[in-house]
Amino acid sequence: MYFSSRDLFHRSPFGAVAADVPVHFKLRLPRSFGCSAAELAVGCAGGEDSGGAFSGMFWCGEQDGEEFWECHYTPAVPDSYRYCFRLTTAAGVRWLSKTGDGSADMVEREDAVRRWVLTVYDPAFTTPDWLAGGIIYQIFPDRFAASGKPKTGVPIDRRLREDWGGQPQWQPDARGRIRNDDYFGGDLAGIAQRLDRLAELGITALYLNPIFEAHSNHRYDTADYEKIDPLLGDETDFRNLCEKAAALGIRVILDGVFSHTGADSKYFNRERRYQDPGAYHSPSSPYATWYHFNRWPGSYTGWWGFDTLPEVDEMAEGYQRYMLGEDGIVRQWLRAGASGWRLDVADELPDGFLDPLRTAVKAEKPGAVIIGEVWEDAATKTSYGHPRRYLLGGQLDSVMNYPFRDAVLDFLTDGGSAGFFDGIFEILEHYPTQVIRLLMNLLGTHDTERALTVLGGEYAAGRGRKWQSEQKMTPEQRQRGLRRMKLAAALQYCLPGVPSVYYGDEAGAEGYRDPFNRGCYPWGKEDAGLLDWYRKLGQLRHSCPALREGKFSRVNAPEGVVAFLRMDKNPEKSSALLCAVNREEGEHTLVLPPEWHGRSADLGDGWVEEDVLHIPGEGCVIMHNS
Numbered sequence: 001m002y003f004s005s006r007d008l009f010h011r012s013p014f015g016a017v018a019a020d021v022p023v024h025f026k027l028r029l030p031r032s033f034g035c036s037a038a039e040l041a042v043g044c045a046g047g048e049d050s051g052g053a054f055s056g057m058f059w060c061g062e063q064d065g066e067e068f069w070e071c072h073y074t075p076a077v078p079d080s081y082r083y084c085f086r087l088t089t090a091a092g093v094r095w096l097s098k099t100g101d102g103s104a105d106m107v108e109r110e111d112a113v114r115r116w117v118l119t120v121y122d123p124a125f126t127t128p129d130w131l132a133g134g135i136i137y138q139i140f141p142d143r144f145a146a147s148g149k150p151k152t153g154v155p156i157d158r159r160l161r162e163d164w165g166g167q168p169q170w171q172p173d174a175r176g177r178i179r180n181d182d183y184f185g186g187d188l189a190g191i192a193q194r195l196d197r198l199a200e201l202g203i204t205a206l207y208l209n210p211i212f213e214a215h216s217n218h219r220y221d222t223a224d225y226e227k228i229d230p231l232l233g234d235e236t237d238f239r240n241l242c243e244k245a246a247a248l249g250i251r252v253i254l255d256g257v258f259s260h261t262g263a264d265s266k267y268f269n270r271e272r273r274y275q276d277p278g279a280y281h282s283p284s285s286p287y288a289t290w291y292h293f294n295r296w297p298g299s300y301t302g303w304w305g306f307d308t309l310p311e312v313d314e315m316a317e318g319y320q321r322y323m324l325g326e327d328g329i330v331r332q333w334l335r336a337g338a339s340g341w342r343l344d345v346a347d348e349l350p351d352g353f354l355d356p357l358r359t360a361v362k363a364e365k366p367g368a369v370i371i372g373e374v375w376e377d378a379a380t381k382t383s384y385g386h387p388r389r390y391l392l393g394g395q396l397d398s399v400m401n402y403p404f405r406d407a408v409l410d411f412l413t414d415g416g417s418a419g420f421f422d423g424i425f426e427i428l429e430h431y432p433t434q435v436i437r438l439l440m441n442l443l444g445t446h447d448t449e450r451a452l453t454v455l456g457g458e459y460a461a462g463r464g465r466k467w468q469s470e471q472k473m474t475p476e477q478r479q480r481g482l483r484r485m486k487l488a489a490a491l492q493y494c495l496p497g498v499p500s501v502y503y504g505d506e507a508g509a510e511g512y513r514d515p516f517n518r519g520c521y522p523w524g525k526e527d528a529g530l531l532d533w534y535r536k537l538g539q540l541r542h543s544c545p546a547l548r549e550g551k552f553s554r555v556n557a558p559e560g561v562v563a564f565l566r567m568d569k570n571p572e573k574s575s576a577l578l579c580a581v582n583r584e585e586g587e588h589t590l591v592l593p594p595e596w597h598g599r600s601a602d603l604g605d606g607w608v609e610e611d612v613l614h615i616p617g618e619g620c621v622i623m624h625n626s
Contacts, residue, residue, distance in 0.1 A: 034090030122393030202538025221262030242337025439497030456481020
């Protein structure tokens with residue numbers, strides 16, 4: 001091995017570092033290469049196609065036919081750096097290039113080089129403590145719980161359904177449009193009534209999909225940021241929910257949809273629902289500068305081409321004042337009781353909006369959390385034509401962790417343990433520890449298939465809504481999905497970060513993509529075994545300090561088994577956890593590390609005999625010492 005960014009012999013410290021912290025690099029090369037010079041090539045992400053600045057490495061000894069070259073590099077400015085190594089050998093100039101597991105290959109041409117990532121963040125970067133070690137519960141408000149409380153001011157064009165648990169409307173209307181205009185009546189008061197049940201699961205934070213007035217059941221087409229949607233209640237209901245939740249140790253995170261509004265809104269008002277004309281009908285509207293008109297009024301930029309979702313100019317002075325000012329929307333709802341914001345399509349929000357947003361949030365409530373929706377590796381994400389700086393200390397506290405979701409679900413369906421760990425370590429290597437402890441580790445959301453369906457059902461393979469609407473798992477598929485769901489949840493709860501449970505996943509809800517993944521919570525029809533498993537995992541989260549922000553390391557195990565350790569980062573504490581998951585049908589065994597000898601399994605369906613851990617087919621074991 002010439003080099004591995006995940007081996008402390010070769011690179012120390014591991015992972016992201018604060019600016020002005022020296023990083024030690026060390027190469028191990030065969031003497032037969034005849035290397036006469038080794039250099040570290042470092043550049044910022046924007047200069048990935050160039051070698052960057054070269055730092056000479058020092059020859060530092062040889063042993064058993066190998067020689068070692070090393071250097072220290074101290075990055076002075078927060079940024080996302082890219083690095084590789086240039087060697088002068090007896091055969092000419094060669095480059096060390098990154099492989100999928102963080103190790104190095106040797107290549108002859110610079111244009112064939114894949115560079116490693118070194119994330120350098122602001123030394124003053126901190127993230128809220130209260131979310132670390134907790135559990136998030138995501139709720140699609142119309143579909144979780146209905147209080148039956150009378151509502152006022154509900155628009156007459158909404159279709160109110162009385163068949164709780166019925167299949168969501170998916171067929172287009174006579175004009176071929178998907179209207180999302182059927183409502184089951186879930187509301188904020190209904191959530192408040194179920195808080196005791198959520199507390200039993202160990203939930204410490206609620207993430208609510210949009211709750212502001214809008215004219216679709218998903219409410220991502222905001223009509224009025226200043227008002228709670230009348231079907232959900234009013235501001236009093238919201239404040240009451242936050243107060244009752246806080247009494248149980250639960251905080252509320254809101255969904256911030258700031259890249260677009262609804263066309264049917266008081267700001268755009270294409271449908272003339274509101275008294276003031278709005279940007280669509282009046283160039284003198286106070287909201288006219290918020291939008292991109294190609295030719296007023298009929299030609300404007302819609303989010304992803306949807307004319308029902310006109311894009312806003314987040315850099316418009318009036319828009320920023322309305323959203324981020326001292327009396328703006330972001331601060332208004334923090335004052336009303338929210339403890340943070342999840343930012344919808346954060347990668348479509350420019351730096352010039354994210355920077356002042358963080359300033360506004362932290363000025364209003366320093367402990368509030370900011371979580372961005374970024375589907376890829378947020379440390380290497382590029383949008384608006386340049387690398388993003390979400391995680392460098394001036395914008396987000398954390399992100400929705402889709403890469404972990406991919407690693408877990410891929411492993412349990414058709415992947416291997418090597419691919420699983422590559423996916424996990426890639427994120428752990430790139431993200432600051434302050435971010436990692438708050439990672440929103442999800443298995444499903446309102447934008448993805450239900451995890452149970454992925455794990456047990458037939459692969460959708462791009463098939464449309466009609467096919468999806470007709471699918472229901474066979475009893476055999478459902479049992480397979482439930483077995484795998486327990487394994488997925490075990491991994492989700494034990495990996496670094498904060499597990500985020502999509503409402504109903506813990507109860508055995510199934511369904512393909514929107515709108516079938518947005519069905520009603522199955523009150524009274526939950527899968528009791530799965531629900532009890534989630535309760536036990538919740539108790540584990542709160543009884544094992546190592547899960548708050550403990551170190552993560554791989555344990556050698558047979559192919560088809562994922563095993564890892566979590567160790568409290570404070571060496572004076574003894575909290576530790578071992579998790580082992582077997583995705584195959586047959587039993588596997590694992591020789592326990594010496595420090596786990598003499599212990600028995602705490603959770604799962606495995607057992608220990610003579611310091612050997614037995615993991616049954618499609619089973620798991622969790623051991624912890626707190």
